[in-house]
């Protein structure tokens with residue numbers, strides 16, 4: 001039997017609650033099909049308070065040897081500023097392992113009523129995950145003075161833009177054949193015009209994919225007014241971040257939004273995490289919705305080559321939601337939802 005070595009970083013807040021739930025489901029899904037070894041790392045804001053850093057200096061090298069990384073959530077702003085915790089753990093992992101494709105599916109699960117009238121949308125958002133507005137290039141001068149200056153520069157490289165768009169075109173080809181590239185090239189005349197140009201160049205290689213160019217503002221409206229018209233959506237790091245919270249909202253809430261940080265060439269491990277974050281206000285109360293985290297397990301199984309088990313996990317989630325389990329905040333506990341998914345898996 002195949003054994004996968006998984007690194008777990010439950011992190012902060014409900015990251016811990018939903019990682020427990022996700023691993024219970026993984027255990028049930030694996031039975032008789034494959035084995036897995038998990039190594040859990042306590043890297044979190046609590047760890048920071050004790051050690052002065054979010055992970056050890058050799059943290060990245062430690063993670064490199066695993067088949068995949070599963071992360072719950074990072075952030076506890078009451079004790080560690082988000083700009084410190086995220087730049088000390090989540091963001092360096094995405095960059096160091098070239099997890100350049102952040103894939104986030106947005107569709108309504110069976111039984112879930114979103115806030116829109118629209119039904120039957122199925123959007124795959126592909127967010128550039130290593131550069132752009134999150135490049136970290138910048139600085140501050142004259143701090144605290146009247147003439148203080150803060151500069152943060154977006155970085156768009158040809159290699160970076162080309163590879164995320166190519167990834168998007170491949171996904172579109174394997175789905176409904178439509179790609180929407182999101183920029184703001186009417187206002188940002190260097191980086192975003194460049195992105196549009198690269199999109200056009202690649203489009204010539206994919207005559208079977210139809211391409212739309214949209215500006216981020218119009219795209220925000222479209223995701224509310226006509227999400228059923230969208231298939232694959234490719235966006236820069238910041239635009240993708242914003243659109244995927246909107247995507248989460250239209251699919252019923254952040255409790256349903258899964259994500260995969262993929263290194264497509266497999267030169268380093270990929271990382272799987274729910275989109276929702278650490279939600280300190282509901283941490284440890286057994287009320288967080290674990291569905292986004294469990295769906296992220298399904299994405300991990302897909303990446304590991306366990307497509308059948310992945311599909312079984314997703315069907316089990318939908319068997320539970322179709323019965324009304326976990327479809328609204330506060331309706332069921334974390335444990336109840338997890339148990340319902342496991343029952344469906346074992347049925």
Ligand code: IPM
Pocket residue numbers: 086241275277
């Ligand atoms: C996400 C999160 C992160 C991001 C934050 C926590 C840095 O919002 O994964 O969407 O912006 O990438």
Ligand code: MN
Pocket residue numbers: 241242245
């Ligand atoms: Mn986000």
